[in-house]
Amino acid sequence: MNGRNMNQLIRIAFIILLFSSYNSSKAQASAESEVSKNSEETKITEVVTTDSVPAAELVKRAVNWVKLENSKFKKTAGVSAGSKAECIVSFGVRPKELNPQCDYTGKIQMKVIVECKDSKYRYTITHIKHTSTNGKASAGSIDNIVPECGSMIMPDLTWKKLKGEAMKNAGLVVNDLKEGMTKLSTETPTEDW
Numbered sequence: 739m740n741g742r743n744m745n746q747l748i749r750i751a752f753i754i755l756l757f758s759s760y761n762s763s764k765a766q767a768s769a770e771s772e773v774s775k776n777s778e779e780t781k782i783t784e785v786v787t788t789d790s791v792p793a794a795e796l797v798k799r800a801v802n803w804v805k806l807e808n809s810k811f812k813k814t815a816g817v818s819a820g821s822k823a824e825c826i827v828s829f830g831v832r833p834k835e836l837n838p839q840c841d842y843t844g845k846i847q848m849k850v851i852v853e854c855k856d857s858k859y860r861y862t863i864t865h866i867k868h869t870s871t872n873g874k875a876s877a878g879s880i881d882n883i884v885p886e887c888g889s890m891i892m893p894d895l896t897w898k899k900l901k902g903e904a905m906k907n908a909g910l911v912v913n914d915l916k917e918g919m920t921k922l923s924t925e926t927p928t929e930d931w
Contacts, residue, residue, distance in 0.1 A: 780881050782863040782908055786916065789857070793821055796854035798923035803852070803915060810910060813850075824851040829907045831868070831900070840892045842877065844870035846904045850911060852919075861915055863908050868900055880904050 788796065800823035804816040816825040827850050832843040849865040868877040870887075878886035880901045885892045892900075 778881070779864060779879070780866055782912065783860060784912075785858055785860045786919070787858045788919075791857060793854045793856045795923055796859050796919070797821055797823060799919050799921065800852040800854060800859065802921070802923055803918035806918065808914060810914075811907070821854045822851065823854075824849065826850075827911050831903060833896075838896075840875050840896050841872065842868065842870050842875045842892060842896065842900060843872070844868060844876065846900075846907055848904075848908060848911070850915070852915070859919060861912065863911060866904050866908060868904065 797818065797820075801816075801818045804813055804818070804823050804825045807813070811827050811829045813825045813827055817823070826847055828845045828847045830845055833841060846866065846868050848863050848867075851862045851864070853860045853862075865879070866881075867879045868885075870876045875887050875891055876885075877892055877897060877900060885897050889897075
């Protein structure tokens with residue numbers, strides 16, 4: 739009789755173990771799907787139509803825009819392939835206060851992609867992130883609710899100001915890109931010495 743009770747107890751324990759592992763894997767899968775839903779990246783995109791301009795001309799204009807230097811921001815890692823041109827745009831940032839609580843001096847970087855088709859092009863700005871020069875106050879992606887360096891180093895108000903400055907800089911890039919895409923590809927600027 740004792741052996742029979744022991745077998746029943748082992749069976750019951752095995753069944754409980756199966757149910758608990760099933761529920762935990764189900765809960766883990768739902769938690770992962772919630773994280774993927776909440777981690778949507780900030781993406782600024784727009785399709786701009788032009789007056790019957792061929793795709794090849796638009797690609798040349800985009801490449802010229804990537805190559806052209808700007809006094810407000812710096813463009814690096816310029817690449818073009820097929821009907822697409824892209825680069826990394828970076829802005830210098832620093833606190834406007836005399837003795838800031840958090841010294842986030844560094845740069846805001848964003849990836850700019852220009853895709854061209856006949857009579858239209860689409861620009862996309864993604865991967866907007868902040869990196870500090872000292873490394874202690876790097877906030878990371880502007881999609882983060884709390885900066886990567888932590889809320890003890892960078893207070894919430896400072897983080898919101900930095901996010902606003904990043905979006906303002908993205909607007910400057912958009913305006914400069916639209917202006918650059920209106921210029922003919924043969925209108926390369928002459929360098930003044």
